[in-house]
Amino acid sequence: MFFYAVKRLLYAIPIALGVTLVSFTLVYMAPGDALSAIAPADAPQEVIDSLRTAYGLDRPVPVQYGLWLLRAVQGDLGTSIASGRAVAVEVLSAVSNTLMLAGVASMAGVLVGCVLGALAGYRSGTAVDRMATLLSVIGVSIPHYWLGLVLTIVFSIALGWLPAMGAGADSSSAWVWDLAHIKYLVLPAATMSVIPMGIITRTVRALVSEMLSKEFVVALRARGLSEAAVFRHVAKNVAPTVLAVAGLQVGYLMGGSILVETVFAWPGTGFLLNLAIFQRDMPLLQGIILVLCMFFVVLNLIVDILQPLIDPRMVRV
């Protein structure tokens, strides 16, 4: 198992390098000029040229990539052209806000998805199944942006129960886990949780329904095991696939949602990414893309390591 984990870890290194290369190249291929983050629209060419030199953007792209990578492996993601702040600090602050939001949304989505999916799987073909399936289809299909607005209109404007935007009455840097702050989390987390909830409900329903028709379940019941004990066996067999799907969904959420974070002015990675794209702030954009991609790499690594722990047959050679 140890060697398996080390091997998976080593696989992650070329993937991460590939990610840096692709993210750097994509950002450079996009139309626009990095200096538009800093220079006024009508800045004369001499100003733009002097800025290009000042920010090292006049060097060949491979040289820029090499220098950036050299700094990145030391934890220095450069400086945002637009704000002048360190990219690592900017991204770290946004990531912590997104983690908070995505953590709650993931828990809600996975938990509700598992419960609804299991209920639907156990009660296949009944009204409960149809209701759970309907909810999952709604969850997968509903546009985030629209749902966020509707929730805001109902709970913030009409009822006045929850704040419409922001990450605290002060700022996210002063966040504490009390009721006053948690209120700011409810609407964006609820909005964000519907897609994983829908996907996991469908996955769990299909798996549980299929598992219940297997011969080993009939055998377990024939031996007189209680339904709770049978459920434990079913859950254990379903868990690796659900874990893989949940891992991907959590990865998506950790990446932040540009739409949800924009609708709720939540200062996370999605909000920051949006800002960096529109400002053509290339160092910031590269830093965010790298960190978000690394989320997926690390999450996949965790899932790869966890799956064999649950089911030893899944160790891949």
Place this chain on the structure above:
Amino acid sequence: MEMDMKLFGSRWSAWFLSVPLAFIAITGLHAETVARYGISMADIPLTTGQPDRGAGAYQFTGHTIYDPLVAWEANISAHPGKLVPGLATAWKTDPQDQKKWTFTLRKGVKFHDGSDFKADAVVWNLDKVLSDKSPQFDAKQSAQVRPRIPSIASYRMVNDYTVEITTKAVDALFPYQLPWFLISSPAQWEKVGKDWSKFATQASGTGPFKLDKLVARERAELVKNTAYWDKSRMAKTDRIVLLPIPDAVTRANALLSGQVDLIETPPPDMLPQLKGAGFKVVQNVTPHVWPYHFSTQPGSPWTDIRVRKAANLAIDRDAVVKLMGGLASVAKGQVDETNPWFGKPSFKIGYDLPAARALMAQAGYTKANPLKAKVIIAQGGTGQMLSLPMNEFVQQSLAEINIQVTFEVVELENLYLHWRSGAKSDMNAGKGITAINLGYVTADPFYALTRFADSRYIAPNGVNWGGYNDPKVDALLDQIRTTFDVKVQDGLLAQVHEAMVNEALMLWVVHDTNPHAVSPKVKEFVQAQHWFQDLTTLRM
């Protein structure tokens, strides 16, 4: 006994009365007034002295924390403001050499950190943005302001309260450049370890507000500077909290739910809801125009003045204003009709389809032989208003007079590249692009007229995008540069504007009105006819 009871009663009632009175005295009279302002930007503009994010950012972290040498009168709404003394009490040119300007500085002004404002601070700040050899040079601030103060050739301190600035050529319009140049505290920069990123959070200027708190992308808190030198411009609110909320619907929701007290640019389709909930929509004439800037280069269909005029007569601008929910005003030229530079153009811009069709017919375009033109537009962004619906409206209107417009839609930052490179460049002419749609700030003579009408600013030397070249207009602009009487100057600027309109240099559609939606809690907010707004007028 009865006496005692009365005495007892009166003492107790007096005591009971005194408690709330004391409470009011302690808390009520000194309760801090706070205005929470939802701004349309995605981040707080730079707080080091020269704000980024365009002209609209100066009202937030520019003219609040800092002062210019020459200021813009922004605390009036009934008429356009004018240049007024700022940190300089007077300015004049040397009669022997009109390139030399002498500025007399205001005495007794202190920076927020307590250091004195003197001539050395002005020179230090000019070095900050113009001399890349100086230790305090800041590329970010320089990039913001260098294009705004292009006339400065050199500068020197004459004495503690006098500064001399020499311009590259005689330029009577030079004072208009100075409201953009703001003065940061050299002493504070030294104190924070000569580090502009630290200065950003511990900013120090001479302005009516001090920066109390800055959280990137989330908020900036400005508190009233009780020691401000201009007593007529003391802030009427103790604290202003700036909250970046880039999404218009989110901003409106924040206002409706009571999280903010006023917002910039409410979404037009939410105006009925906002008004119905008791919020007020404030707007005013604003130096901005939403045009199609024509290419007059060989090969462009817009080289024919009849076509340019026909296009200007084909747009029902009132309908565009309606499309914007009333948050715009009809454009009949580069500047608003009430502007002293508007003049009396002989070509009257309006909605006259028969006249437009007749002009097109004269130019040889019919339904069977329509004019085809490609226009580059942005999908949205600052100054672009409701870009796509408005462009579609113009497209349909022009189709009525046999002009078939196709769009090249790009992001705003990309559009700027096309703009700076000019109509003649490969990226425009090479792709068949013959007009560009970009919202223009028209705040001063250079921004409104010179940069578009002067042939010396034909791209890539400037943003005379289409290549307009009229020696008479060039001569007028030269005359303006050597005319120091403001009234005569205004008259000459009006002649330039008349020429632009008579030549139908652009297809002018509407002006932005810089709308704000404000809560009933806001008792006063003076909206100036400018992008520079004076937040000292905000009263809760």
